[in-house]
Amino acid sequence: MFIKNIKSLKFDLSLLITSICFAFIVLTLQTNFAAGKTKAKLEDICWIFQHQPNWKRSAYKASNRWKIPVNILMATIYQESRFRSNVKAKTSSAYGFAQAVDSIWAQYKKSRHIPHANRRNFNDSIDFIGWYFDKVIKRYKVSPHNTQQLYLYYQLGLYHRHAPVSSKKIASKVAHLATQYRKQLDQC
Structure with missing residues (x-):
């Protein structure tokens, strides 16, 4: 039972890390898009x-x-x-x-x-x-x-x-x- 909990914990931790990485990538893309949009507006x-x-x-x-x-x-x-x-x-x-x-x-x-x-x-x-x-x-x-x-x-x-x-x-x-x-x- 202890080993099963550890495997479950590893899976949960892996899922959490993957989710954080995905969220970071999405946030970075949105920020870069917003920055480009702002630059274009400030050049107008x-x-x-x-x-x-x-x-x-x-x-x-x-x-x-x-x-x-x-x-x-x-x-x-x-x-x-x-x-x-x-x-x-x-x-x-x-x-x-x-x-x-x-x-x-x-x-x-x-x-x-x-x-x-x-x-x-x-x-x-x-x-x-x-x-x-x-x-x-x-x-x-x-x-x-x-x-x-x-x-x-x-x-x-x-x-x-x-x-x-x-x-x-x-x-x-x-x-x-x-x-x-x-x-x-x-x-x-």
């Missing part, structure tokens, strides 16, 4: 603005203030945080929608006289990106439509001299998304 600026009308107002407000096209501001946020407010960098103090580091964020708050600006606030973050791009444009005479150059300075800092190939590839992706967003904005 019309969908974003339809579901986040306050973001649309903030984006156009920042665009008008800093004379930077909405599509470039939004492509930058996509690249930096995928529109997530609580993202924190592992190797720096970069945080929030704009992934702004502490020192530059402090400069922004001081120069804009916004002591309570918050990196988790979309309005503050998109205004920060416009402010930063405005600094790049004034200092280096970069066109406000040159997404790739603007993003390189955003990613590497105002004083970078040579951009690594990996940074150029990322900047190229941001420029491609900005172009896609611009075309979508004509349709929505």
Whole structure:
């Protein structure tokens, strides 16, 4: 009887392990599908603005203030945080929608006289990106439509001299998304 119980226990344990593995595989497939679906939606600026009308107002407000096209501001946020407010960098103090580091964020708050600006606030973050791009444009005479150059300075800092190939590839992706967003904005 004892041996029979052990065999039954082994069978039950085997069934349990198989069930757990199956559930894990199903969950993984669902998660990957959801992630792909979300990515596609976040690459659709019309969908974003339809579901986040306050973001649309903030984006156009920042665009008008800093004379930077909405599509470039939004492509930058996509690249930096995928529109997530609580993202924190592992190797720096970069945080929030704009992934702004502490020192530059402090400069922004001081120069804009916004002591309570918050990196988790979309309005503050998109205004920060416009402010930063405005600094790049004034200092280096970069066109406000040159997404790739603007993003390189955003990613590497105002004083970078040579951009690594990996940074150029990322900047190229941001420029491609900005172009896609611009075309979508004509349709929505």
